[in-house]
Amino acid sequence: MKRRWFAGLRDDWRMVRQARDIQGQTRTPRTAQPHELVHRPSPFGTNWARTPGVQAARQVIQTGLLKPVTWNTVKPDVEGLDHLDNLDGPVVIVANHSSHLDAPLIIGSLPWRLRRRLAVGAAADYFFDKKWAAVITALVFNAFPIERRGSDRRRSLAPQLLADNWNLLLFPEGTRSEDGWMTPPRLGPAHLCVQRRVPMVPVVLRGTFAAMPRDRNWRPGQHRVVVRYGKPIHPEPNEGARALHARMMNALARLWAEDELGWYGSLRAQAKGELSLPTGPLEITAAESESESGAGSTDGRPRPVVPSGSWRRVWEASRPMPPKRKD
Amino acid sequence: MSRPGFVLEVDERTPALLMHQGEGFRLEKLPMGSRVIYPPESLPGLRDVDEEIRKALAAPVGRPPLSELLYAGMRLTIVFDDLSLPLPQMQTPDIRQRVIEHVLEAAAAKGVDDVELIAGNALHRRMTPAELKRTVGDRVYRSFFPHHLKNHDAEDKENLKEIGHTRHGEVVEINRRAAESDLIVYVNITLTPMSGGPKSVSVGLASYRSLKHHHNVQTLRNSKSFNDPPNSAMHHSYNRMAALLAENVNVFQIETTVNNDMFPKQMDFLNKREWEWNLKDQAAFLAVRRANELVPPAKRRQIWHRTAAPYGITGVNAGAPEDVHPITLKNVLRQQLTEVNGPSDIGIWGLPYICPYNVNSIMNPILVMSLSLGYLFNMYQNQPIVRPGGVAIFYHPVPNEFHSVHHPSYIDFFEEVLAETTDPVAIETKFEEQFATDPWYIHLYRNSYAYHGVHPLYMWYWGAHALEHLGDVIFVGGDRKTTERMGFRSASTLQDALEMARERVGSSPTITYQHTPPIAMADVR
Numbered sequence: 001m002k003r004r005w006f007a008g009l010r011d012d013w014r015m016v017r018q019a020r021d022i023q024g025q026t027r028t029p030r031t032a033q034p035h036e037l038v039h040r041p042s043p044f045g046t047n048w049a050r051t052p053g054v055q056a057a058r059q060v061i062q063t064g065l066l067k068p069v070t071w072n073t074v075k076p077d078v079e080g081l082d083h084l085d086n087l088d089g090p091v092v093i094v095a096n097h098s099s100h101l102d103a104p105l106i107i108g109s110l111p112w113r114l115r116r117r118l119a120v121g122a123a124a125d126y127f128f129d130k131k132w133a134a135v136i137t138a139l140v141f142n143a144f145p146i147e148r149r150g151s152d153r154r155r156s157l158a159p160q161l162l163a164d165n166w167n168l169l170l171f172p173e174g175t176r177s178e179d180g181w182m183t184p185p186r187l188g189p190a191h192l193c194v195q196r197r198v199p200m201v202p203v204v205l206r207g208t209f210a211a212m213p214r215d216r217n218w219r220p221g222q223h224r225v226v227v228r229y230g231k232p233i234h235p236e237p238n239e240g241a242r243a244l245h246a247r248m249m250n251a252l253a254r255l256w257a258e259d260e261l262g263w264y265g266s267l268r269a270q271a272k273g274e275l276s277l278p279t280g281p282l283e284i285t286a287a288e289s290e291s292e293s294g295a296g297s298t299d300g301r302p303r304p305v306v307p308s309g310s311w312r313r314v315w316e317a318s319r320p321m322p323p324k325r326k327d
Numbered sequence: 328m329s330r331p332g333f334v335l336e337v338d339e340r341t342p343a344l345l346m347h348q349g350e351g352f353r354l355e356k357l358p359m360g361s362r363v364i365y366p367p368e369s370l371p372g373l374r375d376v377d378e379e380i381r382k383a384l385a386a387p388v389g390r391p392p393l394s395e396l397l398y399a400g401m402r403l404t405i406v407f408d409d410l411s412l413p414l415p416q417m418q419t420p421d422i423r424q425r426v427i428e429h430v431l432e433a434a435a436a437k438g439v440d441d442v443e444l445i446a447g448n449a450l451h452r453r454m455t456p457a458e459l460k461r462t463v464g465d466r467v468y469r470s471f472f473p474h475h476l477k478n479h480d481a482e483d484k485e486n487l488k489e490i491g492h493t494r495h496g497e498v499v500e501i502n503r504r505a506a507e508s509d510l511i512v513y514v515n516i517t518l519t520p521m522s523g524g525p526k527s528v529s530v531g532l533a534s535y536r537s538l539k540h541h542h543n544v545q546t547l548r549n550s551k552s553f554n555d556p557p558n559s560a561m562h563h564s565y566n567r568m569a570a571l572l573a574e575n576v577n578v579f580q581i582e583t584t585v586n587n588d589m590f591p592k593q594m595d596f597l598n599k600r601e602w603e604w605n606l607k608d609q610a611a612f613l614a615v616r617r618a619n620e621l622v623p624p625a626k627r628r629q630i631w632h633r634t635a636a637p638y639g640i641t642g643v644n645a646g647a648p649e650d651v652h653p654i655t656l657k658n659v660l661r662q663q664l665t666e667v668n669g670p671s672d673i674g675i676w677g678l679p680y681i682c683p684y685n686v687n688s689i690m691n692p693i694l695v696m697s698l699s700l701g702y703l704f705n706m707y708q709n710q711p712i713v714r715p716g717g718v719a720i721f722y723h724p725v726p727n728e729f730h731s732v733h734h735p736s737y738i739d740f741f742e743e744v745l746a747e748t749t750d751p752v753a754i755e756t757k758f759e760e761q762f763a764t765d766p767w768y769i770h771l772y773r774n775s776y777a778y779h780g781v782h783p784l785y786m787w788y789w790g791a792h793a794l795e796h797l798g799d800v801i802f803v804g805g806d807r808k809t810t811e812r813m814g815f816r817s818a819s820t821l822q823d824a825l826e827m828a829r830e831r832v833g834s835s836p837t838i839t840y841q842h843t844p845p846i847a848m849a850d851v852r
Contacts, residue, residue, distance in 0.1 A: 009617050015354035016609050019342040024606045031336040032602065 044128045044145060046157070049138040050119070050166070059116070061140055067108035070101060074211045075222050078109040080229035080255075084201065087232055089114055089167045093201045094189045094248060096182050096256070096278075097171035098317075099208035101225070103141055106169055106203060109227050119161050121146045121170045148174050156188075162196045172248075180209030180317020181280040182252070190245035194235050202230040202248055204255035207321040224321040228255045253277050259321065280316070329368040332665030332847065337361040342601050345612075346677035347844065348722040348804060349690065350631050351619050352597070354612075355722075355821055361838040362671065364712070365600060366663050366847035369587040372639020376422070379643045380429045383581065388654070389647030390579055393430065396510055399438035404508040405430060406531060409448035409478075410458050411683035412516045413585055418635040422583045424464035426514045426643070430581075431467065443504055444476040447513070447531025450538065450772070450779035451684065452733050453478040458687070481534045481779065482769050490575050493567040497540035501572070502532040511578045513648070516585065517655045519663075519706075519846065520554045523582050524652030525562065525569030535763050535781060540564055544751045547791045552705035554848060556656070569648060580648040584658040585638035587845035592637070598845060631680045632687050663848040667712060670851055672836035673828055674713035675821075676703045678723040679844050684778065684786070689730040692809045693737050693783045695723050700790030700800065703843065708850045712839045716798040718828040720821070725805040732776055736768045740783035741812065749814035751791040759784050798831040 020026045048054060070076075091114065095106060103120055110118065124145035128134040137143040144157045158168055170192075172185035193200045207225035230251045235244050253275040257266040269275050335341065343354035344363060357363070373379050384393040397403065407423045410416070427444070434442060444463065446454050459476060460468040468476065479502050480486065488506040490499040505511050505528070513531075517523035530538065540546075541564035547553065549560035556562040572578065590597040594615060596608035604612070619627060642658040644651045682690060682698040690698070699721045704711065713719055729738045744758050759781060762768065768780025793800075801824045802810045805817035818824035828836065841847055 005617070005620060008620060009613070012354070012613055012616055015343045015356070016612060018354070018356060019340055019602075020609075024604075024609055026342045026602045027340040028602055029335055029338050029341040031338070032333065032600070034330075 044124075044131070044134045044138075046138045046142075046144045049142050054139065055116070055142075058139060058142060062107055062115075066104050066140060070104040070108055073222075074101060074105075074207070074225045076105055076109065076225050076227055078227045078229075080231075081109070081111065083229050083231045084111060084114065087114065087199065087201070089117060090162050090165050090196075091167050091199050091201050091232065092162070092189050092193050093118075093167065093169045093203055094172050094185070094252075095169070095203035095205055096177070096252060097173050097175070098177040098180050098205070098214070099212045100176070101208045101212045102171065102176075102205050103169065105205060105208065105225065105227050107141070114167050117166050118142060119144055119166045119168055121158065121168060123148055123175065125149070146170075158188075158192055159196060162192065162198055168192075176214045177209065177317075178214060179280070180213065182256075182278050184277070184279070185245070185249065185252075187241055187245050190241040190248060193233075194239065194241045194244055197235060199232040199234045200244070200248055201232050202251040202255060204228045204230070204252055204258075206256065206259055209317050210319070210321070226259065226321060228258060230255045249277050250275070329370050332365050332367040332663075334665065334667055335363040335365060337363065340602070342604075344601050344840065344842070345597065346675075346722050347679040348677055349724045349726075350624075350627050350680040352616065352677070353722075354601075357675075357821075357840060358825070358838060361675075361840060362667070363840045363842050364665050364667055364847050364849050365842050366587060366665055366845055367661070369598065369639070369845065370641050370662050372586055372588075372641060373643070376425060376640050376643070377429070379640070380426055380581075383643045383645040384429060384433065387579070387646030387651075388644065389650035390645070393512075393579060393645070394433050394437065396577075396579060397434050397437040397439055399440070401439055401509040402441045402504075402507065403434055403439050403443070403510050403512065404505045405442065405444045405512045405514065406447045406479075406505060406528065407444070407462065407514040408516050408522075408527075408531065409446045409451055410454050410462065410686045411448075411451055412522065413518045413636065413638065414681050414683060414686070415589060415632075415634060415636045416461075416686065417516075417585070418591075418637050419461060420464055421462050422516060422585070422638075422640055422643075423462055423514050424467065426581050426583065427463055427467055430512050430514070431470075442471070442475060443508075444471050445502060445505065445532070446478045447527065448478050449531055449533055450481055450535065450782050450785070452772070452776045452778045455776060479532050480773055481538075482773050487534050491571055493564075493571055495540075495564070495567060497564060497568060498536050499529065499568045499571050500534045500537040501528065501576075505532050506576055509577065511576055513578060513580045515580065515582045517582050517652075517659055518585065519702075520556060520656055520659050520848070521559075521562075521705075523655055524556075524580075524648055525565040527580065527648065528572055528576070528578055529565055529568035535779065537568070539759075539763075539781075540568075542785045542788065544755050544788050544791045547788050548795055549792075550705075551792060552707050552711070553792075554705050555708045558708075573647075573649070578648055579645065580651050581643070581645040582651050582655040583640055583644075584642040584655055584662070585636075586641050587662055588638050589636045589845050591634060594634070628680070628689070660848065663706075663846050664708070664850050665847055667839070667849045667851045670710055670712055670714040671717070671839040672714060672832035673718045673720060673825070673838045674704075674711070675720045675838060675840040676722070676843070678703070678721055684782070685730075685733075688733045689728050691729045691734055691737050691741070692725050692727060692813060693734075693741060693786050695721075695725050695802075696813055696815075697786035697789045699723070700793035700797075701786065702789070703841065704790070704793040704797075706841065706843065706846070706848045708848065710851045711793075711796055712841060712849050712851055713797060715796055716831065718799045718801065718831050718836075719793070719797050720801045720803060720818075720824045720828070721805075722803045723805060725802050725809045725817070727806060727809045733778060734783070735771055735777050736762055736765070736780040737778070737783040737786075740787075744784075745812050745814075749787075749794075751788050751794065754784060754787055799828060801827055 120141040120143045122143035124147045127137040128145045211223035254270045256278045343356045346355045486503045488503040513527045546560045553559045763781035765780045771777035772779045800815040810817040
């Protein structure tokens, strides 16, 4: 009897101790935690960055500091600027994104008439989460915040900026590439161009991942990079955002392929429908995928077998750019 | 400010949860992902209850102030809820005592001499003098007992009066003294949405002839649930009877509501959420549980029944029954209602030591059935917390024990009727009249302290809706023979019960534990 009672005490003690620490406290179960309103900081205002005084200061910074530093860090080859000759703005410039060098390279290479009224879309959660970073980003790049995620995203400033005759530089992938290859771009820029009836200028940057990849802020060395502008894409009457988006991806794919195939070769490949978005070189077809892993797609589209961020993809993407082709 | 009720999802942070199990309790580790329904935290009680009673009597809803209804030479009958409310019993002074004293002060001031106090016990056992004294207080008891403070007698044909028939042909027959009074003041404690309002006079003072119109299998199966009056066929019947009564008698209803403070300070851990137990609560749990094991069973039962609840009063409202009751219901639901997202495959309930019919008595197996499949299963609005064909798991030892004075007909019902059938319809058809009219049971009901002969059958009907809805009923820790007699199954542990439930609900069922007491009412959307 006595033994049973003590055994019961021991069992009860063990049950009481379940999920409790040495002080007898337990963490509140997740679903019992009190509901707290998420504190959303008030949006960082960037209108001050587009006042004449700040614009003048920015020109000094961009011309006297940003461009020299960037051009000293890498060896940029800027191509296709002639496509912009007849553009006065506003335009939406879209580019692939794999490095912090991308924005300075585009800003540094743009003609003055487009650059002087250029605003850059920057991730609100990355560039605008700290006040000091927000001030620098807005001052140097004339950046405005873009909210990338969350159901309660604030209204974007982009349509208003276009209405005010500002050119926009947007990176439709939403973030820098993990491995140097492109990720599927979002529809936002195409929607914007269709709604505001403004042209879109595709730009491809190559070699910037090798020069300054994600998670590496500075990699000294004169890496060759290419900044290649494509022909402006004007929204057709009654053209939808998806159709314009498809044309944009097509243009980016061709501009990308120009390094390997040459200008004419890339045009030929585009005409044959052989080009696709440069999401990585290591792809196999669905049939092969099924035979190897039994988990291939059924729609027959190529599917990467090497996961995003894999060393093999990074290896390929960080291969130094070959010397400029002499056609 | 009290925190609202909520549904916990068991995760790795969740400690073992408290489970009542008859005259004891335990901690149980529920499977990950199980849902646990907690009622809102206990609401703060009224600071000055006497002032609130005064206000309610001076400014009732749908009636003139009580003092204007009282006059010299009138026949005044004060009826009050019997000892089945509240549960557990309230620490003295009982709210009924406080209200009755105010009513009597007003009656005395108006020179009312003909005053009678009646406990509305219907077919429940008579309250003992000590229980009456505890309920109405020493002053009232001394002034009126034994000649003018009585229990209602549903078998005293001379003192019953038929009021008439409802449009559905239901006989309304109540206590003659009340029916012939100039004013009935009904003092009530509404503990669950089921009680109070139209039920008070039409049930509390009724006879078997009248009660059988709503206390039957058909009505109870169509009361989904009987704690949700708009969806309860039983309450529709009460309403019809109350409407007829309103045309013939003058009722001034005083309804009170209590908060969820069901256990005294020393056992505060029973009122708290487990992850908020401090070291003192944990020590108290161990001490009370181990001491509870040491105490002999009879003494243990006595201690539990003597443990009175330090309820706070959350509302006192007076006036016409049909006007007062909606206000009262709002107060009750404010304290008990928790919204739940859909039913689950398995429902779990820990059964406490008390139900309305074993105050100062023994919880026999029939009462266990009535508490589990009747009261607790029906603590829902919209739909049960268990899906149709799902499994209910209850924690109770279900001992084969009966109180021979309080529950004589229960013994016969268990031994003879349940040995033959557990089907409520068959029981009603074959045995109800026999039990209801048995002269020996009637004698014991009137002269001893026994529940009416038909009462165990009513308790079985109470669970008729659950029996029809559920696929299986399992009692963890239940006596195997006793549960088997009632058509249920028993398991040693929760794991065993879940294993047994697999044949009905598969190997990865959804589980909901309705954490009560304190009383939690689920609004299942």
